[in-house]
Amino acid sequence: xxxxxxxxxxxxxxxxxxxxxxxxxxxxxxxxxxxxxxxGGANGIAILLPLTFAMPPVSAIIMxxxxxxxxxxxxxxxxxxxxxxxxxxSVATTFDGYPMAQQGKAAEALTAAFTSSFVGAFVxxxxxxxxxxxxxxxxxxxxxxxxxxxxFLSFASFVGMSKGPAxxxxxxxxxxxxxxxxxxxxxxxxxxxxxxxxEMIRGFDFLVAVIGLFGISEILCSIEDGLRFKGQRAKIDxxxxxxxxxxxxxxxxxxxxxxxxxxxxxxxxxxxxxASFMSYGVARRMSKNGASFxxxxxxxxxxPETAAHAAGTSAxxxxxxLGVPGSPTAAVLLGxxxxxxxxxxxxxxxxxxxxxxxxxxxxxxxxxxxxxVVLVAVxxxxxxxxxxxxxIAAIILVVCAIGAFTVSNAEFxxxxxxxxxxxxxxxxxxxxxxxxxxxxxxxxxxxxxxxxQSLLISEGSLGVFFSNWLVSTIMxxxxxxxxxxxxxxxRGLLPGLPARRVRPA
Amino acid sequence: MSMERGLRTGAVEIGTSLAFALAGAAAIWDSRRIxxxxxxxxPQSGTFPFWxxxxxxxxxxxxxxxxxxxREESGLFVTWDQLRLVAxxxxxxxIFVAAIPITGIYLASAALVAWFMHRxxxxxxxxxxxxxxxxxxxxxxxFEIWFLVALPKGPIETALGY
Numbered sequence: 001x002x003x004x005x006x007x008x009x010x011x012x013x014x015x016x017x018x019x020x021x022x023x024x025x026x027x028x029x030x031x032x033x034x035x036x037x038x039x040g041g042a043n044g045i046a047i048l049l050p051l052t053f054a055m056p057p058v059s060a061i062i063m064x065x066x067x068x069x070x071x072x073x074x075x076x077x078x079x080x081x082x083x084x085x086x087x088x089x090s091v092a093t094t095f096d097g098y099p100m101a102q103q104g105k106a107a108e109a110l111t112a113a114f115t116s117s118f119v120g121a122f123v124x125x126x127x128x129x130x131x132x133x134x135x136x137x138x139x140x141x142x143x144x145x146x147x148x149x150x151x152f153l154s155f156a157s158f159v160g161m162s163k164g165p166a167x168x169x170x171x172x173x174x175x176x177x178x179x180x181x182x183x184x185x186x187x188x189x190x191x192x193x194x195x196x197x198x199e200m201i202r203g204f205d206f207l208v209a210v211i212g213l214f215g216i217s218e219i220l221c222s223i224e225d226g227l228r229f230k231g232q233r234a235k236i237d238x239x240x241x242x243x244x245x246x247x248x249x250x251x252x253x254x255x256x257x258x259x260x261x262x263x264x265x266x267x268x269x270x271x272x273x274x275a276s277f278m279s280y281g282v283a284r285r286m287s288k289n290g291a292s293f294x295x296x297x298x299x300x301x302x303x304p305e306t307a308a309h310a311a312g313t314s315a316x317x318x319x320x321x322l323g324v325p326g327s328p329t330a331a332v333l334l335g336x337x338x339x340x341x342x343x344x345x346x347x348x349x350x351x352x353x354x355x356x357x358x359x360x361x362x363x364x365x366x367x368x369x370x371x372x373v374v375l376v377a378v379x380x381x382x383x384x385x386x387x388x389x390x391x392i393a394a395i396i397l398v399v400c401a402i403g404a405f406t407v408s409n410a411e412f413x414x415x416x417x418x419x420x421x422x423x424x425x426x427x428x429x430x431x432x433x434x435x436x437x438x439x440x441x442x443x444x445x446x447x448x449x450x451x452x453q454s455l456l457i458s459e460g461s462l463g464v465f466f467s468n469w470l471v472s473t474i475m476x477x478x479x480x481x482x483x484x485x486x487x488x489x490x491r492g493l494l495p496g497l498p499a500r501r502v503r504p505a
Numbered sequence: 506m507s508m509e510r511g512l513r514t515g516a517v518e519i520g521t522s523l524a525f526a527l528a529g530a531a532a533i534w535d536s537r538r539i540x541x542x543x544x545x546x547x548p549q550s551g552t553f554p555f556w557x558x559x560x561x562x563x564x565x566x567x568x569x570x571x572x573x574x575x576r577e578e579s580g581l582f583v584t585w586d587q588l589r590l591v592a593x594x595x596x597x598x599x600i601f602v603a604a605i606p607i608t609g610i611y612l613a614s615a616a617l618v619a620w621f622m623h624r625x626x627x628x629x630x631x632x633x634x635x636x637x638x639x640x641x642x643x644x645x646x647x648f649e650i651w652f653l654v655a656l657p658k659g660p661i662e663t664a665l666g667y
Contacts, residue, residue: 411606
């Protein structure tokens with residue numbers, strides 16, 4: 001029970017008054033970010049990251065991860081009250097949440113959503129508490145080939161598991177790798193792909209890319225529909241909360257199943273959004289009255305919310321133990337670790353015990369704080385969406401510009417942010433996934449480093465990636481995932497098989 | 506079929522995949538220039554980007570073929586009306602970004618907020634300008650005074666002694 005002692009030490013760190021305050025600030029900011037269109041977990045944290053350089057790393061990560069929890073909670077508010085998913089992972093929540101609100105059961109839907117979010121997160125945190133040290137201990141034996149293999153596996157799983165066209169996933173990912181390589185090569189000091197421009201020598205900072213791809217592009221997409229917010233009103237009182245809580249234990253099986261789906265999808269970099277859809281789909285299929293889903297069933301709120309929050313939380317597991325983030329937001333947090341001077345990966349668990357366990361303890365506390373904040377303050381957060389979009393949009397654009405500038409005090413970065421915004425708008429509308437692009441941009445340098453070090457060990461032979469059972473297994477799993485779309489495509493070509501792949505419109 | 510007119514998805518698909526292919530080709534060309542093989546100290550600087558560029562070109566050609574095949578049945582990427590709305594946000598934002606190095610971020614932000622409120626929100630000039638100035642002031646207090654983060658400043662701030 002060494003973990004238990006370390007966890008208690010972590011609680012001591014997280015319970016310091018300063019950290020408690022940051023936790024609360026983080027949760028409130030996070031809910032705000034989750035409610036506002038154009039600001040999400042990933043770019044909200046990207047904007048605030050430069051402001052945390054002066055803090056101790058553990059305080060900084062507590063605040064930023066609490067923003068993430070807050071954003072996960074906040075997405076449900078707009079889905080249920082306004083039928084507008086504040087975050088992509090709350091799309092599935094609108095299916096039954098909004099009908100419930102229309103029937104005057106908004107408070108019930110919100111309470112169920114928040115509570116099941118909390119349950120999902122809680123399951124994921126318990127899992128992280130006990131599994132993370134084991135994985136980290138195992139990964140201590142990894143050399144460069146194994147690390148490359150893990151990165152290969154996580155990128156391959158994007159190709160194999162994404163619902164969109166596989167080739168587009170590859171395009172987006174490769175673009176991310178190329179952007180990561182621009183600038184000075186850290187090994188030889190040579191300039192790469194700068195094409196004579198001095199601005200390019202610094203390379204592309206992924207924070208700037210995230211702010212543009214997720215922030216600016218979201219504003220552009222929202223304005224297309226000529227955004228008018230029309231929402232239901234809701235006030236949660238204690239009676240409703242207690243009544244819903246009393247009815248929730250009936251759905252424990254559903255909640256557990258959704259939490260497990262979420263944990264699995266969060267560890268593999270599929271992410272919270274597919275997790276919420278999958279969990280909703282499974283819940284509908286396994287329910288006795290599946291036909292009434294979409295008309296305001298409480299199960300239709302519980303399933304996606306539990307899974308999304310479990311996935312969002314467990315995305316931090318591979319980030320902490322292997323240095324491979326499971327979601328764009330985890331990728332931004334990983335970028336934060338590097339900036340605060342911490343080396344992500346299994347060594348964190350041995351060298352930065354206070355940091356790791358402080359973070360894990362703050363996950364427990366931050367989610368409790370989040371639950372309380374959203375239950376109490378729902379009407380105020382919902383009131384924000386009654387501010388006209390013209391004002392909100394302008395302020396978000398200003399905030400994004402400031403965020404892009406403060407990353408490295410460069411005015412050119414604001415221009416880059418705008419370019420990334422337009423690129424993101426086009427790619428999003430064409431069904432190119434943005435998450436692999438961001439992950440490749442964050443992990444590009446370290447993937448390349450692992451690749452080059454491996455080749456140095458083997459003196460240029462690619463056989464090093466199959467030199468022992470461990471690395472071979474990981475690589476084989478990666479290839480299996482990578483070839484999966486190809487196999488299903490080939491099967492579709494065979495005559496007599498009706499499994500022809502349908503192109504998404 | 507709707508009667509709405511606009512930019513067709515097929516055309517944008519083809520354009521985007523060509524742009525991806527071009528980026529890949531540029532990476533291949535530049536990597537070949539700096540060396541993409543085995544050097545004195547292991548893999549040369551261009552090795553990794555060279556292969557990435559190659560994969561990018563291959564994947565984008567695949568996307569291009571699919572896009573060309575599906576061109577006929579593709580719908581609208583964006584209607585002209587929608588594009589006008591997007592432009593009503595994008596054009597002022599571009600001017601805002603271009604103005605920051607000249608006027609500083611505070612004045613540009615005030616102007617952006619005022620413009621958005623007046624043109625997109627239908628507020629009167631008085632309230633719009635007031636809200637713009639208030640945004641700039643709050644931003645100034647938060648960043649310059651509270652967080653001690655220096656943001657781009659222009660002639661007005663200089664005249665005021667910052």
